[in-house]
Amino acid sequence: MPTLSIGNISAGGTGKTPLLLSAVQWLQRHDAKVGVLSRGYGGDEGRLLENRHPQTILVENPNRVQGLAQMQERGGVEVVLLDDGFQHLRIRRDTDVVVLDATRPFGRCLPAGLLREFPRALRRADAIVLSRTELVEAAEVEKIWQQVDQIRVGLAELPRMEGGMCIVDLRQLTSGHIQPLEKMAGKSAFLSAGVGNPQSFATLCLRAGVNIIGTDWKSDHYAWKLADVAAWQAHDLVLVTEKDGVKLQPFASDNIWEVRADWQFHRGQDQWEELLNLLYLPVRSAHIEPLWNAHDPDGRYVP
Numbered sequence: 001m002p003t004l005s006i007g008n009i010s011a012g013g014t015g016k017t018p019l020l021l022s023a024v025q026w027l028q029r030h031d032a033k034v035g036v037l038s039r040g041y042g043g044d045e046g047r048l049l050e051n052r053h054p055q056t057i058l059v060e061n062p063n064r065v066q067g068l069a070q071m072q073e074r075g076g077v078e079v080v081l082l083d084d085g086f087q088h089l090r091i092r093r094d095t096d097v098v099v100l101d102a103t104r105p106f107g108r109c110l111p112a113g114l115l116r117e118f119p120r121a122l123r124r125a126d127a128i129v130l131s132r133t134e135l136v137e138a139a140e141v142e143k144i145w146q147q148v149d150q151i152r153v154g155l156a157e158l159p160r161m162e163g164g165m166c167i168v169d170l171r172q173l174t175s176g177h178i179q180p181l182e183k184m185a186g187k188s189a190f191l192s193a194g195v196g197n198p199q200s201f202a203t204l205c206l207r208a209g210v211n212i213i214g215t216d217w218k219s220d221h222y223a224w225k226l227a228d229v230a231a232w233q234a235h236d237l238v239l240v241t242e243k244d245g246v247k248l249q250p251f252a253s254d255n256i257w258e259v260r261a262d263w264q265f266h267r268g269q270d271q272w273e274e275l276l277n278l279l280y281l282p283v284r285s286a287h288i289e290p291l292w293n294a295h296d297p298d299g300r301y302v303p
Contacts, residue, residue, distance in 0.1 A: 001035075001072075002079050002279045005093040007086025009121050010114045012220055013196025014101040015131030017045050017243070018165060018263035020083055023276060024053050027079055031287075032280050035059065035077035037067050037091075039084060044221060047246035064088045078283045086124075087116060094279060098125040102133045102162075103200065105144050122151050125158070127275060133162040133266055135203055161268030165200075165261040167208055173245055173252035185209030190235040194222025194244055201241055204261065210239070226251045 004023065008014045020036070027034050034053075040046055040060025049058055057077050061067030064082070068091060071077055082091055086098055107113040122128060128148060133141050145160055152158070170179040188211040193201050198217040205212060216232070218224075224247045232238045238256045240248060245258030265272060 001077060002282060003082055003091070003093040004079070004095050004097065004276075004279050005082040005085035005088075005091070006097045006099065007082075007084050008099045008101075009086065009117045009119065010101070010104075010107075011110060011116055011196070012114055013200070014099045015163075015165065015200075015263070016084065016099045017048070018261070019097075019099055019129060019131070019163070020081055021049065021052055022263040023081060024049070024056055026273065026276050027280060028053065028055065030277075030280060030284075032283060033057075033076055033078040034081060035071050035079070036081045036083055037061075037064060037071060037085075039064070044243040044246055045083065048243055051246060064091050079280055086121075095126045095275060096124060097127045097129060097275075098122060099129050099131050100144065100148075101197065101200075102130045102136045102141055102144060103197070105130075106147065119147075119151050122148060123155060127161065127272075128158055129268075129272070130160075130162045132164045132200055134164040135200065159268055159271035161265065161272055163263055163265040163267075163269075165204055166264040167204060168260045168262050170239075170257045171245070171260055172254065173240075173249055173256045173258060174254050179257070181208060187211065187237060188213050189237040189239045190214045190216070190232060192216040192218075192228075192232065192238055192240050192244065194218035194220065194224065194247075195241055196220040201259070205239060205259065222247075224248050224251075229253055229256070232256070 006016055006020045008016055024034050035057040036049060038046055038060045039062050046058055046060050049056055057074060059067045059071045082093060085091060086096060106119050107115055109115040109118060130144060167181050169181055170183060186209055191202055191205060191212055202212060229251055236255055240256060240258050242258050242260050248256060
């Protein structure tokens with residue numbers, strides 16, 4: 001099966017999940033049957049995927065080889081998206097995409113820093129996408145690309161693909177009621193998040209005109225408790241990420257709203273769609289061939 005890995009070289013949030021969701025959306029819009037293979041740590045990405053794209057076949061297993069076997073046993077998958085798969089080299093993939101957070105692209109390796117691998121690992125990448133480029137100056141974005149070019153010297157130049165998050169609307173966790181983005185402007189809100197880069201969430205809200213009166217930042221994939229929600233009762237409006245919303249749903253109160261946001265390309269969308277098209281092309285050809293074979297050379301239908 002054609003397989004696309006979307007990963008990173010750092011721990012913590014880089015914007016990988018929104019990009020993966022956008023890939024699922026594009027493939028399904030083009031009639032592909034998509035499977036997502038994930039480690040399943042924390043469960044929030046999986047629940048978010050099921051909420052957004054319930055027709056996707058999701059397999060969560062820390063052992064990716066076993067997970068792929070489970071997916072093959074279930075059947076019905078034409079294209080596999082390997083979530084956070086850059087370091088899982090035992091799984092064959094057709095394309096390796098690495099997401100770099102433009103607000104903190106490089107640094108030191110764990111445990112002193114956030115990097116899982118040295119930046120030279122980018123030489124293995126087939127494509128690199130810079131995320132959160134709307135949060136940094138254009139000169140800084142160009143500097144990052146120059147560093148990437150230096151790391152990959154001697155290799156083919158990659159297309160420059162850049163993007164970030166765009167708020168779509170707000171959703172009340174208790175009722176499911178939707179409010180448009182414009183309702184955020186001028187509102188005072190308390191922010192809570194258990195994600196890898198909570199400051200990017202705060203910046204997203206600030207750019208939407210929110211007056212932030214306080215924050216409650218937890219570790220990535222934090223398992224929210226009833227006591228956490230009880231501590232927010234003094235606030236009229238609490239904004240959380242969509243990833244946190246799926247975990248808070250069972251014991252949410254009326255003052256909690258999730259900020260729903262989608263990936264948006266600022267540069268390189270055509271190249272991204274061409275990448276997905278090339279991945280899906282063998283499957284699409286297999287769909288067409290039986291139709292072609294059902295007709296004789298003169299175009300007459302052969303039952």
